[in-house]
Amino acid sequence: MSALGRRTRLGYSLGSFVTGAFGTVPGLLLLPYLTDTMAVPAAAAGAIVLLPKAWDVLFNPIAGRISDAGLARRGSRGRSLLLGGLVLAVCFAALFAHPGLGTVGLDAAYVVVIFFACATAFAFFQVPFNALPAELTDGYHERTRLTTWRIAVLALAILVSGAGAPAIASALGGVQGYRMMGVFVALLIVAGTISVYLGIRRAPAGILRQPTPTWRALLATMRVWKSFRWLLAVYFVQALGVATLLAGVSYTARYVLGDADLQALLFAGFVGPALLVMPLWDRVGRAGGKLAGFRVASAVFGVALIGLMFAQVLPLAVVFVFVAGAGVGYAGIQVFPLAILPDLISAEEERTGATRAGVTAGVWTAAETLGLALGPGLFGLVLAAGGYLSSADATVTQPDSAVTAIALGFSALPAVLVLLGIPLLRRSVLEAERRPEAVAS
Numbered sequence: 001m002s003a004l005g006r007r008t009r010l011g012y013s014l015g016s017f018v019t020g021a022f023g024t025v026p027g028l029l030l031l032p033y034l035t036d037t038m039a040v041p042a043a044a045a046g047a048i049v050l051l052p053k054a055w056d057v058l059f060n061p062i063a064g065r066i067s068d069a070g071l072a073r074r075g076s077r078g079r080s081l082l083l084g085g086l087v088l089a090v091c092f093a094a095l096f097a098h099p100g101l102g103t104v105g106l107d108a109a110y111v112v113v114i115f116f117a118c119a120t121a122f123a124f125f126q127v128p129f130n131a132l133p134a135e136l137t138d139g140y141h142e143r144t145r146l147t148t149w150r151i152a153v154l155a156l157a158i159l160v161s162g163a164g165a166p167a168i169a170s171a172l173g174g175v176q177g178y179r180m181m182g183v184f185v186a187l188l189i190v191a192g193t194i195s196v197y198l199g200i201r202r203a204p205a206g207i208l209r210q211p212t213p214t215w216r217a218l219l220a221t222m223r224v225w226k227s228f229r230w231l232l233a234v235y236f237v238q239a240l241g242v243a244t245l246l247a248g249v250s251y252t253a254r255y256v257l258g259d260a261d262l263q264a265l266l267f268a269g270f271v272g273p274a275l276l277v278m279p280l281w282d283r284v285g286r287a288g289g290k291l292a293g294f295r296v297a298s299a300v301f302g303v304a305l306i307g308l309m310f311a312q313v314l315p316l317a318v319v320f321v322f323v324a325g326a327g328v329g330y331a332g333i334q335v336f337p338l339a340i341l342p343d344l345i346s347a348e349e350e351r352t353g354a355t356r357a358g359v360t361a362g363v364w365t366a367a368e369t370l371g372l373a374l375g376p377g378l379f380g381l382v383l384a385a386g387g388y389l390s391s392a393d394a395t396v397t398q399p400d401s402a403v404t405a406i407a408l409g410f411s412a413l414p415a416v417l418v419l420l421g422i423p424l425l426r427r428s429v430l431e432a433e434r435r436p437e438a439v440a441s
Helices: 006-013 016-036 042-074 078-095 104-131 140-172 174-200 215-224 226-256 262-288 290-310 316-352 357-385 400-410 412-424 427-434
Strands: none
Touching: 006 140, 006 174, 016 042, 016 078, 016 104, 016 140, 016 174, 016 226, 016 357, 042 078, 042 104, 042 357, 078 104, 078 174, 104 316, 104 357, 140 174, 140 262, 140 316, 215 226, 226 262, 226 290, 226 316, 226 357, 226 400, 226 412, 262 290, 262 316, 290 316, 290 400, 290 412, 316 357, 316 412, 357 400, 357 412, 400 412
């Protein structure tokens, strides 16, 4: 079952409209929604973004075991994908509905509760979605190909949601703008959910093994699975860097570049190049190996972010050149870890004789969720340190220290986090670069 049909590749990849929309829009807009529409203080707003997702760090591995058990019973992970995605869509629309409960505290509490529900529903979609590549194909290069399709669609999803959502919120303005934006993103999530469900319905499910019976056995696996731990550490640190950058887009457009309308263009300039370079990263992986490609992509991303440190004084055209360079690197750091992961899962399942895909995807998703949640919170702390003034008044003038904090939080901080992934990588992450048909742990 090495080669997959185009329908299966496309159907699976369209699920990225769910992961792309939910992974992007809250990180992009939830913090400014809280600080500039609800007038929640910056530090408190950062905590609100973080707290509901902190639950997922504990819950995602549980969702993984539930998904593994469902696979053993039904021979498919489709039911979890469908229910999780549809519930997520409803909750996302409610997240930005702004009920107007009368006080800042009550409105903020409402956001915490609904975001908690969103994060839980997302776990039931994303965990099986991340587990599927290890089961849809056992081909070493086919997994890279499937991942490049997935990330290409992810780039499109991020472009549509990341550029479209701020445009809707900005065009309509205020509470109404955020409400309509929430409905727009919810419809994207519904479309992605139904597409991936139909796309994998007749796809192969690989070897159906029984789930590991005890948590002790799973913990024992994680203790000895050094290659997975290194890959997970790199992915977490880089997800934190990406989330910090995304949280700063709105603030950078308004206060560093001086034009709120540039927000959508900044996002398009970051994500658009990823659509064009995906075949390039596929060739890099085939020619030099997945690990080498991962390192190159990290370096490209980090260097481009260093250039953006000077966005305040650079011509706008040069700023967008660096933004595009960051987009090229971003595409690579998404492709390669997700292409390596199913190789590691397959080897570990062969070693243990038990299903590992779901619970491993749960741990993976927990780390990614934590990174994406910590990013806006970390950026909120940077804003607070710079003396950022939270207000529902869009004309408020920020002090110079706040503008400097925004610029550094958007560039230097994520650059350090992305580049930190390079020394964290170890050859043990992919021992079988020399023999790709059997990845050893």
